[in-house]
Amino acid sequence: MELHQLRYLVAVVDHGSFTAAAEALHVSQSGVSAQVAKLERELGHRLLDRTGRAVRPTPEGSALLPHARAAGAAIEAIRAAADDLTGVVTGHVRVGTVIGCTIPGYLAGFADFRRAHPGVTVEVAEGNSDDLLADLRAGRLDVILLAHAEPLPPEVVAHTLIREPLVAVVPRDHAWAARSAVTCADLARETVLCLPPGTGVRTALEITCAAERSAVAPAVQAHSPEALLALADRGAGVAILTESMAGGRPGSTTIPLARSARTHLSLATRAAPSAAAGAMARTLLAHLAG
Numbered sequence: 001m002e003l004h005q006l007r008y009l010v011a012v013v014d015h016g017s018f019t020a021a022a023e024a025l026h027v028s029q030s031g032v033s034a035q036v037a038k039l040e041r042e043l044g045h046r047l048l049d050r051t052g053r054a055v056r057p058t059p060e061g062s063a064l065l066p067h068a069r070a071a072g073a074a075i076e077a078i079r080a081a082a083d084d085l086t087g088v089v090t091g092h093v094r095v096g097t098v099i100g101c102t103i104p105g106y107l108a109g110f111a112d113f114r115r116a117h118p119g120v121t122v123e124v125a126e127g128n129s130d131d132l133l134a135d136l137r138a139g140r141l142d143v144i145l146l147a148h149a150e151p152l153p154p155e156v157v158a159h160t161l162i163r164e165p166l167v168a169v170v171p172r173d174h175a176w177a178a179r180s181a182v183t184c185a186d187l188a189r190e191t192v193l194c195l196p197p198g199t200g201v202r203t204a205l206e207i208t209c210a211a212e213r214s215a216v217a218p219a220v221q222a223h224s225p226e227a228l229l230a231l232a233d234r235g236a237g238v239a240i241l242t243e244s245m246a247g248g249r250p251g252s253t254t255i256p257l258a259r260s261a262r263t264h265l266s267l268a269t270r271a272a273p274s275a276a277a278g279a280m281a282r283t284l285l286a287h288l289a290g
Contacts, residue, residue, distance in 0.1 A: 109287035128198035142277035147200025165260035184214035191237030
């Protein structure tokens with residue numbers, strides 16, 4: 001049994017096919033298939049069910065998978081410890097952020113990391129927060145900056161930077177402009193502009209309205225808060241965002257959403273990040289939390 005065989009097994013399960021696993025690992029599909037088959041022969045058990053559209057672990061594979069993951073985490077921990085001894089960080093780190101992230105602390109931290117660790121190559125991906133979290137848990141990303149309204153799973157190490165309720169954004173001449181708060185029942189009678197499903201703001205809106213037993217179906221959704229604010233300024237509807245996203249625009253009024261669930265902006269890694277991922281997380285956190 002070899003460590004790369006365990007790594008290939010985990011990748012096939014996480015990605016659902018030998019082809020997708022091979023692409024993620026940057027090796028040939030035939031190589032992944034051959035090494036997993038060799039592992040099955042050595043262990044004396046069929047670990048993967050290849051009969052369906054997606055490759056799934058057999059009961060024996062499911063029983064062994066946590067140990068394969070633990071072995072991979074142990075190797076990463078050994079590498080991180082070795083790097084700490086030498087004080088040199090090398091390797092590759094995959095960073096995921098919410099779409100269009102231009103938070104000054106993130107950008108400053110990213111630039112600082114590149115200056116401090118020129119031997120590390122960095123890959124950046126953007127997506128909604130649910131997808132970022134899934135990719136982190138599956139090992140496709142190493143460090144993520146995400147917005148969420150529900151607790152993160154226990155295997156994720158997260159540092160929460162901001163906690164905010166939701167607000168409604170309307171033009172200054174809107175009928176709601178002088179109100180101290182609005183409810184989900186109010187929103188149900190308006191054209192609502194919001195971020196798409198899978199984002200922290202949308203999840204917080206759904207949690208809030210479910211608690212009030214009010215159904216709110218946004219008529220317009222976009223990944224860009226700026227686009228939603230521009231539409232709200234022009235009277236296209238009521239934008240639902242956080243106060244920091246609303247940004248105190250001169251032509252708009254922000255009104256708190258009553259009994260709003262909180263959104264959280266968090267920086268997260270897996271429990272045992274590589275040395276490169278750990279260094280990236282520490283650098284970003286120093287700038288984001290400062």
